[in-house]
Amino acid sequence: MAKTKKSDVTVEDKLRALYDLQLIDSRLDEIRNTRGELPLEVQDLEDDIAGYEKRHAKITDEVKELDKDIKARKEAIKQSEALIKKYTGQQDNVRNNREFEALAKEIEYQELEIELSEKRIKEFKFKIEEKKELIAKVDEKLANYREHLEHKNSELDKIVKETEKEEKTLLKKAEEFSQNIEPRLLKAYTKIRAAVKNGLAVVPVERGASAGSYFTIPPQRQMEIALRKKIITDEHSGRILVDAELAAEERKKMEDIIN
Structure with a gap:
């Protein structure tokens, strides 16, 4: 994955990179959870x-x-x-x-x-x-x-x-994607992941609320999230929010990369 110049990185690029990393980390969590206790x-x-x-x-x-x-x-x-x-x-x-x-x-x-x-x-x-x-x-x-x-x-x-093979691939990809996220954002992402039970630091907006939450996000806020012009967090959980369309695109992209 080629590195992008910092001056060329848009907020949307950052959101996509963060959500990609989240998808990788979530799959790694699933793999480790299969080992149970x-x-x-x-x-x-x-x-x-x-x-x-x-x-x-x-x-x-x-x-x-x-x-x-x-x-x-x-x-x-x-x-x-x-x-x-x-x-x-x-x-x-x-x-x-x-x-x-x-x-x-x-x-x-x-x-x-x-x-x-x-x-x-x-x-x-x-x-x-x-x-x-x-x-x-x-x-x-x-x-x-x-x-x-x-x-x-x-x-x-x-x-x-x-x-084992999948885990090694995912760890390598996680490292690659992490290098394309500025340290401040990466630190925030890691901190949020550690603070939430399911490890989800970046979640899409689904049916008017952040995934896994019952708190409705105001329409104006949803529009801001869809514009992808700034990093927006859920005021209740602290998670970083992305719109459903971006999430769907990145899930498809990551499935192709991982598979």
């Missing part, structure tokens, strides 16, 4: 999966730490058993009862240490079993979420592929 559902599922994966990793790390604790306790038992053997051997060479009793106390202490370590090992093993059950539940949840995500992604990919 799928993109959000996919994002939610991805967030849920990331959360469960993080939880899985945390529990797995806790199991590893408990395994380390068990190994440390088993090593402590070996050390205590070695000391018991050592002290028992030393009891055979004591010179008096005092030395014998002192060694007996050391042996008793190491036996208590062994009992404590064995108790802790049982506790750690019980915790590991609990955490493995949690991991199994998390794995099950992850499998369900991943399967659901795959299904949703498949649905979304199918819809995207059906409209």
Whole structure:
């Protein structure tokens, strides 16, 4: 689409360019609406999966730490058993009862240490079993979420592929038409589009009112719109107004361009 010199651009040219852009944006809105809530559902599922994966990793790390604790306790038992053997051997060479009793106390202490370590090992093993059950539940949840995500992604990919070519063409056309609209008008158009629910910033006058509105436009105002000499907005909705004839011409033109 060849660019027009700014000095040669009439109000009618601006109105046609704005309505052309509106037609393109409306079609893009339709395409995106066909996807419905799928993109959000996919994002939610991805967030849920990331959360469960993080939880899985945390529990797995806790199991590893408990395994380390068990190994440390088993090593402590070996050390205590070695000391018991050592002290028992030393009891055979004591010179008096005092030395014998002192060694007996050391042996008793190491036996208590062994009992404590064995108790802790049982506790750690019980915790590991609990955490493995949690991991199994998390794995099950992850499998369900991943399967659901795959299904949703498949649905979304199918819809995207059906409209991908058209969407790319429309985006390119939207960029082309935007370059032919002065920044001030383009900014106003974008602001109005963002403010209205259906994204319609430029609408034709139909049956004496702006499209989608029940408020009648005075005949004198309708004549001004039909003359295409200035940009006129709807006083109720703020939308830019074009006459029905211009709208029909541009719809036909855009259908030919898009198709």
